[in-house]
Each structure stands twice: as C-alpha cells, then as structure tokens.
Amino acid sequence: MSFKRFAFQPFIYQALEDKNFSEPTEVQEKLIPVIKKGKSVVGQSQTGSGKTHTFLLPLMDKIDPSKDEVQIVITAPSRELATQIYQAAKQIAQFSTPEIRVTNFVGGTDKQRQLDRLKNQQPHVVIGTPGRILDMMNEQALAVHTALAFVVDEADMTLDMGFLAEVDQIAGRLPDKLQMLVFSATIPEKLRPFLKKYMDNPLIEEIRPKAVISETIDNWLISTKGKNTNALIHDLLTVGHPYLAIVFANTKTRVDEITDYLRGQGLKVAKIHGDITPRERKRVMRQVQNLEYQYVVATDLAARGIDIEGVSHVINAEVPEDLDFFIHRVGRTGRNQLSGTAITLYEPSDEQAINEIEALGVTFKPKEIKQGEIVDTYDRNRRKKREKSRDELDPTLIGLVKKKKKKIKPGYKKKIQWEIDKSNKAKRKVERRQQTRTARKNKKSSNS
Template identity: 35%
Template sequence: MTQFEDLGLAPGLTERLAEAGLKAPTPIQEKAIPLALEGRDVLGLAQTGTGKTLAFGLPLMHRLLEQQSKPLPRSVKALVLAPTRELVNQIADNLKIYAEGSRLKVRTVVGGQSINRQINMLERGCDILVATPGRLIDLMDRRAVDLSTARNLVLDEADQMLDMGFIHALRRIAPHLGTPRQTMLFSATMPKQMEELSRAYLDNPERVQVTPPGKAADKITQSVHFLQKAEKQSRLREILDRDPGALTLVFGRTKHGSEKLMKGLVADGYNAASIHGNKSQGQRDRAIKAFRDGSINILVATDVAARGIDIPGVAHVINYELPEVPDNYVHRIGRTARAGREGEAHTFCAPEEADLLRQIQKLMKIDIPVAAGEPHPGVAPGSPRVAPPKPGGKSGSGRGRGRGASSKPRGASGGGRGAPGAKPGGAKRRRPRRSAGGGAQA
C-alpha cells in the first residue's frame, strides 16, 4: 500500500500527516499528488468526502516550501477559489493544520466580513489565499491584493462555480494571475461546461478520476419516501425520533422555507439551527460550530451548505425538498458517510417533485430504493423496496451520535428551556432542550 512518505512530500508535511493519524493517501490523493508535484495541470474528479482538499493542498504547500522568499506586501503566491464561504473556511482550516510550524501563511477572504480588516490582513501578503470570487474582485478593485505573483491556481468544486455564475468572475480574475502557472481543477461532477472550463484555463491537464461523475459514496444507504407535501413534516419527525441525538442535516430548497422548518422543529423541542443565504457570516459560523460540537444535532440548510460542511459524524441527510439541479443531490448526500463512516440519505418526493427525482436517478444511473409510498407518475416504478424499521428501533446503530447529545427519553424533565412558541401542556414530540449555542438564533 502506498504511504504518504512514498509520494515525495516535504518531511515536515509527512510528519504533520503522521501526527494527524494519516499514513495512507486516499485514491484521489495517490493519483493527483505525484502529478501536481511534477508541476502538471490536474483535472480531478472524485465524489465528496474523498480527500480532495489534501489532493491539491499537500503538493501546493510542498512547492511553496521549496521557495525561500517571503511574500511581498499585498502579494499572493497561490490562489484557491471556492464557491461558498463555508467551503473557503473548511479548506483553509485543513491547510492550516498541515502548515502549522512552517513559515507558510494561509489567509481567507469571503463576503459578509469586514473588508477593511481583510485589506489590513492582505497588506502583509500571504503564501496561500483561499477566497470566494466575489469578495476577491472587491479587493482587486480596491488595489488591496496583487495576484501577479500567484503561480498556482486551484478551482475547488468548479461545477458549483458554474451553477452559481462564477464563470464571469473567473474571467475577470484569471488575467491578473502570474504566468507560467500551474492550475488544478477539482470537482465531484462533470457537467458539459466543465470541459470548456478546463480547455480555457488548464494546459494539457492530466485527468484523474477515481469514481464516475454523479456517483455517491458506496457507504451511503439511500432511500426515497413517496408522499404528499403535507405529510413531509410528520415523516421528518418520525425519522428524527428513530435516532435521537444523531447528527442530521436537513436540506430545503428556499431560505424562507428552511427557516420556517427549523423554527417548527425548535418549537417542538428539537435541538435545531439553520444556515442559508439570509444568515450573516457570524450566524452561519456559529451554527456550524454548534453542529460540529454536538450542541445542536439538527441543521436545516439550503444548498449553500452542501459543499461547505465537512463533519465526519453526520449520520443522516434528509432531502426534505429535492434540489432543482440534479448534481446538488450528490453533494447533499455526500455530507454523510465521510472519512470511511456509514451514513443514510432519506429523500422526500411529493408528486410535483417527480420529475426532479427522475433527473437525479438518470444522473446517478440508479433507481433509489423505496422506503415508503408508491412511486408517483413519471418516476420509474421498478425500484427495490427498503425494509421498514422495527417499531421503536433506530434506523442505525447509534453511529454519528452528536457529542454531548442528550440520551434521555423524550419527555424527560430537567435542564432544558421551553422552546418559544411551543404548545402548552407539552407537545407529543417535546424533548428536553439544552442551550444550543444560538438555537433558532444561530
């Protein structure tokens, strides 16, 4: 088996990998790192949760460590672009772990934070800048950052950049980068526009693919529930009650709908928070932190969070509403079964969502097993059926239970504050609440 030390990385990097308990690279890392160390442009395709960040981050840091010069004021040596604030923070947090103890400076710039503070930070220059395209352009317009020294460019989750219209921003940013440069593009799916993107920005790239585009991780158990729209709330609570305390990510389609769903859960005594585009960066950061440390165990999100949450303990993903873009389904369910764990993905499909489900199954080239109901018109009826859970039993074996999550039975007394707007006399699904680090305010 290949080990990290076999790949030719700088000794300091392999030491920090060993300290983190990482010895063997994942398939995408094993294939991409040697090519990147050679200076080749790389087009990497791999499902979520397979270690793409280190696949580009380790060779990037290795090459920068070989350089002896410090970054000049306002200059950047390597630029990593990602579509969302959450993903930028996740990438930077991972890189900082392995840059610790070295002279490498990893910095982030995202919207929703003080631009003046970011200008002051960039005044000192940095080795690796991880950024969202919009805020980076704002800083470029203010002449706060010089990209002419950046000889390394990484586009992470490039397919979502295409979905979110960031291709126009990329066209503004790219001409300001230094040449010659190495460019690496990583994604979990491969829409047609991706070929055009790679031709425009990559020079004779090596294509590295470890799983077919659109395929979910093997350890994700998928199921679909055919029901009416009005039945979704009660079905959601049934699933949550099978595995109380497990970290569960619930996806809605709109900001307003997700916020309303979260408030309904909180009113029923569940430890829930929400994350979507109407939340400030501070609120989003606090909600993710509370979810990560188990202070809350249910996070309701729009697709803004689908690629920005790297929390190994997520046991369940529930598609309360189906995404308009089929690729986003792959990214949503990829938030579970991370780092070798198992996970479950439940999908609710109302009659008006039948075509969306059909498109998802066409993309993934599978029929998702049916957990409940009869397939709606327009959906292939031949899907296998999932055995129903035993009465009172959990859908899993308690895996992914949030740290610090309550193990008391529903209705137990003590410690919890009453949820605002809760039904008098104790709702049927009421459970004790802890202070959730923000709860509905997170």
C-alpha cells in the same frame, strides 16, 4: 499504498499523522505525483473524494517560507467552502518551520483589517471567494503576480453561482507560466472556453467513483402520502436517535417552515440558507462543529458548501429538483468509511424522479414508521413486478385464477387447474399447426 512514496517534506507527514491519514484516496494517488511535477490538471471527482488534500499537500510542500510573497492562490465559490480549505491549509501549515502564512479572504469579514495586514506582509497561501480576492487585488493590496499555482475549486459550482467572470479576471493577472489546477464534480460545456483560455494541454483526469454514493450508506425511502410531512420529519429525528442529522429542503421558505415546526416541538435546531447573514452563518456553523446542535435544516447551499464531520443521518424532506443534488446531499453522511443513513421522503408525483435516482445505481429500502418504530414496508413497485412475472392468461381464465386464490374445495381447484392446462395445450397445438403451414408455404415457394 502510503503517502511515503510522495517524498514530502517532514512537516507534511506530521500534518498527515495529526489527521490520522495513512493511505491516499484514489484521486490523491493519481494526481499528487502529477501536481508535484508542476503539470496543470483538470480533476473531475465527486465530493468526499479527498481532492482538497490532493492539491494542498503537493502545493504546500513546494512553498518557500523565506519569501514574503504570494505563492498559491485558491478560489472557492462559497464562504463555507473557502473556510473549509483555509482550515485544512492552516492545519498543514502549523507544522512548518519557518511559518507558512495562510489567509482567508471572504465576504462578511473585516475588509479594512485585511487591507491593513497586507501593507505589512503578503500571505504565502491566498484562499477565498473570487469576489473578495479580486477586491483585494483591485485595492492594490494583494500582489498575486508572484504566484506559482492557481487552484479553482468546485469550478462547476463557480459557474452556476455566476463567479466565473471574477475568476477569469484573477487568472488574467497571474503569471503566464503558472501551474493551474481546476477541480470540478462535472465539466459543463460553458466551462470549456475558460479552461481552453488559460490551460495549455492540461492532464484531464476523471476519477469515477466505485459507487455513485458510499457503500456504507443505508438509503431509506418513505412515502408521505396522507401524512403530515413536518410531523414525520420530527418522528424520524426523535425515533432514529441520530448523532447529527441534516434535513434538506428545496427552498428557503420550506427550510423556515420545518425549522419553526421542529423548534415548536422543543428541538434545538440550526438553520442554514442564503438569507442568513454571513456572520450568523459562521456562528451557527461553529456551533454545529462543536456539537451544540444535533439537528440542522438547510437548503442545497449546504450540500455543496459545508463539510460537517460526524453526520449520521441525512433526511431529504423533498426530492431535489436537480437530481445531482441528491448525490451531494446524501454524500454528507457515510464519509471516511463510517456508516450513515439517508432517508428520502416522497409523494406519488415524485415517482419519475425516484426511478431516475435508482437508474444511477442507488438502491432504496422501503420503510415506514409503525407504533414508534422504523420498520420495513412494501416495495412501491411490487404490483408492477408481480404483473410482469405472471404468465399471460386468456381473459376467460383470469376469473378462474382469481377464484383459485379463494378457499374452495380441493376438487374445484383441480378443475380450474385442468382448465388452465387444457387452454395452454390448445394454444400450443394452434402454434404447432401454424408453424407447419408456414413451413409448407416456404417449401412450395422454393420449389416453384
């Protein structure tokens, strides 16, 4: 299957060739034809499924560059996500003649400069965070009443971060006859009233991943019991020789602790969490993309909001409290069919969470660091599995079985085996006798 069947304009194919995209992903194959026809869509798909180009390619194919008006509006819940979509749209737009104008409206940028530019001309494609886009509209600077399509990306994250009210206000000022595309990893119940309000009989398409995480990812599980976790993370980063590694922690405080420790060990480490200023975050992200950093320590904001190419290793410094974030974290590596390694550190209290992750279909390989090498170790459930598979024995024989494991005379081993066989034979005899009695009783009651 190739992109040729979608009959895009030539500039779209130039952009695809520039990105070395030859075959559409499953979500692209299913939804691009529907979006091209102008139908509204609710697309439920996991991160890394190719959904950004699923909406960008058919929508940008429809743009009329000769019109000085907004034709597409796209919202994303974080600056990083909005910037990623903006960069993808700019890459496509650069091959168009005449020019397709794409603008990114996010917080932490020069608002006055954006207002001044809008006085001269409107962008064809508006991308940004809901708050800043609404701000531009309220200033009477951004005219969205001409839009043909409205995209709400990462709708569940938009809801979680409290931005759905702003998205609602933007949608309320767009034309009635509008193609609306909503993409989300999940469809929470609280999102449904919004969808019902603005979408008339949309196509709802759930793209179920073939596997909960990419099959190219190795999942390792390492116990932190009795270990210094910070030192263990340092060893994993230096022993494993990652090309680019992201270490995830649950809180900003923990991110600060890990970063300070690693820097104290002489590693050059980038730090990303909610308390980092937008300007600083943007600068750090640019440096990471340019491979000026080999190690990044981040909160879950980065798991959903940042797409860093070339991540070879992900380390979960702690099991995430929301297990959905495990999938988002691990999904930062193993992208585009490249191999990746995801390492999860756990302590005994995480046992239930690990079991729940395994229930999702994730298979862990138990590992440990020994003499400066990462090696295979024992399965943490080995004792339970052994007990489950072992034949039940009478309490009186368990002592004999234990003795059997010791180095003892061959004659004594035979004696123990004879005792076990004798016991089993007696059990079977009792069972047969009981079955005979039951059969007699049944026969007697049926005759009477």
